[in-house]
Amino acid sequence: MGRELRRGPFGVIALAAAALLAGGGLGSGCGPKGRPGIVKIVSSLPMQGSSLGQTQTIVDGIRMAIEEAGGKVGSFTIEYEPWDDASAQKGSWDETVEAENARRAVNDPDVLVYIGTFNSGAAKVAAPILNREGLLMISPANTWPGLTKPGNWDPGEPGIYRPSGKLTYFRVVPADDIQGPVSAAWAQELGVKSVYILHDQETYGKGIAEIVRRECEKRGIAVKGFDGIDKKAPEYRSLMTKVKGTDPDLVYFGGITQNNAGQLVKDMVAVGVRAEFMGPDGVYEKAFIEAAGAANANNRCYITFGGIPPKNLTGKGKVFYDTFVAKFKKEPEGYAVYGYEAAKVALEAIRRAGKEEREAVRAGCAGIRDFDGMLGKWSFDANGDTSLKFMSCNIVKNGELEFVKLMTVD
Amino acid sequence: MRLRSLGGSARLRRALGLALLLTAATFLLDTPASADQGPGAPVRLGAVEELLQYLLIGIARGAVFSLIALGYTMVYGIIELINFAHGDLYMLGAFMALSVVACCGGESLSGGAAAGAIALAFLVSTAFTAGVNFGVERLAYRPLRNAPPLAPLLTAIGMSFIFQNLGLFWGGLPIAGMGSQAAAPKSFPDLLPTVNLVQALGIPSGLSFTTKDLFVIATAAPLMVGLTLFVRFTRLGKAMRATAQNRMAAQVVGINADRVIAATFLIGGGLAGAGAVINGLYNNTIVFDMGYNAGLMAFTAAVLGGIGSIPGAMLGGFFIGIVSSFSDWQLATQWTPAVVFGLLILVLIFRPQGLLGRETGEKA
Numbered sequence: 001m002g003r004e005l006r007r008g009p010f011g012v013i014a015l016a017a018a019a020l021l022a023g024g025g026l027g028s029g030c031g032p033k034g035r036p037g038i039v040k041i042v043s044s045l046p047m048q049g050s051s052l053g054q055t056q057t058i059v060d061g062i063r064m065a066i067e068e069a070g071g072k073v074g075s076f077t078i079e080y081e082p083w084d085d086a087s088a089q090k091g092s093w094d095e096t097v098e099a100e101n102a103r104r105a106v107n108d109p110d111v112l113v114y115i116g117t118f119n120s121g122a123a124k125v126a127a128p129i130l131n132r133e134g135l136l137m138i139s140p141a142n143t144w145p146g147l148t149k150p151g152n153w154d155p156g157e158p159g160i161y162r163p164s165g166k167l168t169y170f171r172v173v174p175a176d177d178i179q180g181p182v183s184a185a186w187a188q189e190l191g192v193k194s195v196y197i198l199h200d201q202e203t204y205g206k207g208i209a210e211i212v213r214r215e216c217e218k219r220g221i222a223v224k225g226f227d228g229i230d231k232k233a234p235e236y237r238s239l240m241t242k243v244k245g246t247d248p249d250l251v252y253f254g255g256i257t258q259n260n261a262g263q264l265v266k267d268m269v270a271v272g273v274r275a276e277f278m279g280p281d282g283v284y285e286k287a288f289i290e291a292a293g294a295a296n297a298n299n300r301c302y303i304t305f306g307g308i309p310p311k312n313l314t315g316k317g318k319v320f321y322d323t324f325v326a327k328f329k330k331e332p333e334g335y336a337v338y339g340y341e342a343a344k345v346a347l348e349a350i351r352r353a354g355k356e357e358r359e360a361v362r363a364g365c366a367g368i369r370d371f372d373g374m375l376g377k378w379s380f381d382a383n384g385d386t387s388l389k390f391m392s393c394n395i396v397k398n399g400e401l402e403f404v405k406l407m408t409v410d
Numbered sequence: 411m412r413l414r415s416l417g418g419s420a421r422l423r424r425a426l427g428l429a430l431l432l433t434a435a436t437f438l439l440d441t442p443a444s445a446d447q448g449p450g451a452p453v454r455l456g457a458v459e460e461l462l463q464y465l466l467i468g469i470a471r472g473a474v475f476s477l478i479a480l481g482y483t484m485v486y487g488i489i490e491l492i493n494f495a496h497g498d499l500y501m502l503g504a505f506m507a508l509s510v511v512a513c514c515g516g517e518s519l520s521g522g523a524a525a526g527a528i529a530l531a532f533l534v535s536t537a538f539t540a541g542v543n544f545g546v547e548r549l550a551y552r553p554l555r556n557a558p559p560l561a562p563l564l565t566a567i568g569m570s571f572i573f574q575n576l577g578l579f580w581g582g583l584p585i586a587g588m589g590s591q592a593a594a595p596k597s598f599p600d601l602l603p604t605v606n607l608v609q610a611l612g613i614p615s616g617l618s619f620t621t622k623d624l625f626v627i628a629t630a631a632p633l634m635v636g637l638t639l640f641v642r643f644t645r646l647g648k649a650m651r652a653t654a655q656n657r658m659a660a661q662v663v664g665i666n667a668d669r670v671i672a673a674t675f676l677i678g679g680g681l682a683g684a685g686a687v688i689n690g691l692y693n694n695t696i697v698f699d700m701g702y703n704a705g706l707m708a709f710t711a712a713v714l715g716g717i718g719s720i721p722g723a724m725l726g727g728f729f730i731g732i733v734s735s736f737s738d739w740q741l742a743t744q745w746t747p748a749v750v751f752g753l754l755i756l757v758l759i760f761r762p763q764g765l766l767g768r769e770t771g772e773k774a
Contacts, residue, residue: 088593089574091697227743227744230743232700234703235471235692235693239738239739241618245455245460260595260695262595270604290589290594
């Protein structure tokens with residue numbers, strides 16, 4: 001609440017200023033001009049709620065990349081502002097705040113790169129707004145495939161995110177069209193014969209759950225059930241009793257920690273479901289283990305994640321990890337490295353552009369090939385996706401996430 | 411009026427009968443085949459056992475709703491105010507309980523120490539929510555006693571926001587049990603033993619009824635019975651009923667209405683605190699915005715049972731608990747809120763005064 005109140009008048013002033021600027025721009029026949037020599041990068045991530053552990057280290061990663069570049073690209077000075085797309089009332093990302101952030105960014109002529117979002121649902125809101133103005137958006141964490149890839153996703157996807165016809169949305173993480181198949185393949189390796197799939201009814205959660213269902217069916221793993229959960233319910237005992245009745249080997253939850261993933265694990269234990277639990281990168285964080293209770297989660301929760309956990313990085317990634325720990329005196333969470341990578345990509349795009357112009361920066365990003373990143377060399381494809389295609393498999397042990405191995409699918 | 415209401419209840423009875431028949435038919439058709447019982451599979455429940463299992467879950471769930479619903483219904487009964495802050499008061503009770511339990515040692519407690527911590531949590535949390543509710547009545551609602559009814563209603567909504575942000579602040583305090591992030595769900599220590607009584611008693615059945623489930627019912631039921639007896643048989647209870655019926659007349663015969671109203675808030679608040687401790691120990695998760703959902707369910711329970719009616723709130727709470735449990739089972743949890751509110755609409759159409767409410771002209 002307080003946050004919105006504080007932001008309220010500021011947003012109004014920003015909008016009014018922007019309207020003035022835009023008006024002037026239209027009159028003189030050219031776009032709004034920012035301060036010369038200053039390039040602003042903003043990030044829009046949920047900085048409240050239990051995602052904060054993740055997102056704070058993403059912001060740290062972005063800061064680190066910019067500081068390593070000396071805060072400059074060529075003759076441009078880089079300014080960075082971390083924005084929050086969550087509201088206290090929701091305790092997680094909020095679509096009104098996200099839309100406000102996107103509009104605020106397009107209306108600030110200094111902003112040339114928008115790093116975000118964390119949640120795929122938030123990207124759905126921001127991407128078209130930024131696209132209309134040709135502002136480059138780089139996500140360090142979105143995994144819903146429909147944001148970029150042609151295919152049978154939600155109606156109109158991915159075209160609805162590109163109303164201008166140009167590619168403005170890029171991401172540096174592998175998407176769920178890789179995570180889903182990897183989850184199913186890993187489950188099969190673990191000896192799973194049947195699965196009960198649950199999801200939190202959000203873009204990301206339901207999306208990955210549906211891909212996992214399809215992949216399990218392909219592999220002959222029996223899908224015993226597919227249910228959405230009421231994410232605000234106090235407990236899921238009757239749901240878990242139902243699950244117990246179908247006696248699956250695995251319960252898969254497509255969703256995020258903030259939508260009661262921990263309570264699901266608690267009630268699996270309370271009701272006595274013998275199945276293991278598997279979840280996607282949305283629960284790849286300490287907050288999930290805290291919410292579920294380490295005793296309930298240990299040796300039973302299997303979690304997939306795009307890329308390599310920070311601790312297990314090698315080469316340039318290892319340097320990143322060591323520098324991060326030395327600098328911030330804490331472990332980077334899983335997505336921190338992608339925050340760092342996204343900022344590196346942003347700086348590279350600005351370098352390639354060589355001028356303070358949104359279109360040039362956007363084109364600079366689209367042209368990135370064989371980028372020497374933290375997880376190896378990769379390129380952006382025609383959809384704005386990374387060419388990296390591997391996922392890591394992790395298990396909860398002793399109250400910590402433990403890396404098991406890397407997997408990929410063709 | 412009277413005639414129409416009679417017709418309504420006859421229709422309701424017919425509808426209920428039909429619903430029961432339909433449910434029965436579903437169970438008969440749904441009897442699981444025993445053929446696909448693989449090795450190592452848990453004991454499959456028979457149709458009747460299965461019904462019983464979901465009924466038990468629903469009763470435990472409903473007990474908490476009932477305790478919160480009582481606070482709504484008592485306040486409404488006496489001053490016709492829908493106290494929207496009540497769900498968030500319940501949340502504050504949960505935070506108090508967690509703080510007490512965590513300060514006593516949290517997860518590491520066992521045996522007598524755990525029992526002591528639980529008793530202390532009940533005492534402190536109940537006193538705390540009772541006190542807060544009492545204070546809010548004194549400061550926020552009493553000055554508006556003779557204002558148009560919309561004013562206290564809006565004040566209640568305002569209080570709800572204040573409570574919620576207090577919870578958010580509390581969650582961010584650097585004290586035991588709160589974890590690292592203010593808005594994150596907090597784990598409430600699992601202090602109750604989980605022994606399956608059905609197995610412990612040697613009953614040959616796959617049913618699960620644990621000591622935890624028993625705890626919920628064994629703590630909630632005496633509170634409800636106690637409240638009913640209190641309202642029926644004590645002087646203050648009698649004064650409450652009188653004030654609810656007609657405040658002016660009650661004052662004429664010498665009842666101090668302000669004191670009676672304050673007592674109502676005190677008791678209603680205390681019940682919310684007790685409900686919060688029970689919920690914390692039973693579900694082991696609390697979060698700053700839990701009051702919204704809990705309050706909504708409890709308010710629905712109060713309306714369903716007949717707002718203003720104490721037995722009605724209890725019945726409504728259990729009814730919603732059981733219905734939501736059955737809905738989770740037969741439909742999917744994503745449909746449960748729709749089922750609950752759909753039922754509310756049906757009840758309000760056929761019996762606007764609620765299941766046990768009395769049709770009273772002057773309170774409409």
